[in-house]
Amino acid sequence: MAVNDLKGKPAKRLRPRDAASLLIIDRSDRELRILMGKRHSRHVFMPGKFVFPGGRTETADGRMTAIAELSEHDQTKLLTGMGGRSSVQRCRALALSAIRETYEEAGLFLGRKTGFSKISHPDWAAFAERNVMPDLSALRYFARATTPPGLARRFDTRFFIAFREAVADSLPEATGPSQELEELAWLSFPDALQLDIPDITRIIISEAKAVLDADPSLAPGNPVIRYRMKYGRFVREVF
Numbered sequence: 280m281a282v283n284d285l286k287g288k289p290a291k292r293l294r295p296r297d298a299a300s301l302l303i304i305d306r307s308d309r310e311l312r313i314l315m316g317k318r319h320s321r322h323v324f325m326p327g328k329f330v331f332p333g334g335r336t337e338t339a340d341g342r343m344t345a346i347a348e349l350s351e352h353d354q355t356k357l358l359t360g361m362g363g364r365s366s367v368q369r370c371r372a373l374a375l376s377a378i379r380e381t382y383e384e385a386g387l388f389l390g391r392k393t394g395f396s397k398i399s400h401p402d403w404a405a406f407a408e409r410n411v412m413p414d415l416s417a418l419r420y421f422a423r424a425t426t427p428p429g430l431a432r433r434f435d436t437r438f439f440i441a442f443r444e445a446v447a448d449s450l451p452e453a454t455g456p457s458q459e460l461e462e463l464a465w466l467s468f469p470d471a472l473q474l475d476i477p478d479i480t481r482i483i484i485s486e487a488k489a490v491l492d493a494d495p496s497l498a499p500g501n502p503v504i505r506y507r508m509k510y511g512r513f514v515r516e517v518f
């Protein structure tokens with residue numbers, strides 16, 4: 280059945296926007312912990328829910344310099360299913376936006392200490408001030424989820440994992456400048472699943488645990504799990 284707007288006309292199907300999210304794992308203790316934060320209540324999209332740092336990917340992200348690039352395996356997986364707009368720059372934009380959003384929402388700089396020759400976009404100025412250059416090789420692409428049709432906002436989100444030791448610096452106030460996430464905390468996987476979280480977040484936490492159980496070192500080569508609507512059903516695919 281078609282979704283209609285207030286005038287009775289069929290509503291325009293929104294094309295999902297590229298987005299990325301980063302699961303940072305602390306493995307310094309016997310029990311792995313994951314970073315999560317509570318979305319501010321003023322947000323229209325998932326207010327008050329606990330999520331991972333992440334957000335919308337910007338085209339400019341793909342032009343940012345990195346000290347090391349994505350693994351060949353992860354780049355190939357990101358290119359899979361991109362359609363007519365597939366490019367290496369778009370792959371880089373997805374991974375870099377996960378790093379940028381983690382700084383903006385959690386105050387963490389994922390990368391390595393080094394010098395900058397220039398800044399390609401003001402969103403990355405804080406990295407240059409801290410002499411931290413993003414490190415894409417520290418990320419592992421492991422899951423993708425697309426918001427179902429019919430919702431006010433739709434995202435095609437790629438999920439990455441990185442270990443906490445890939446964080447080169449952090450803001451002293453233990454939060455990000457955007458103030459989008461509150462109550463940031465490092466939680467065990469069982470504790471994270473007890474929070475008020477979206478269904479897809481619950482699924483992604485379980486998928487991340489399976490990836491880490493299979494390969495605690497996160498070496499390149501893991502399959503990618505995709506969740507999307509297909510023929511009216513929410514399906515899980517592996518590629």
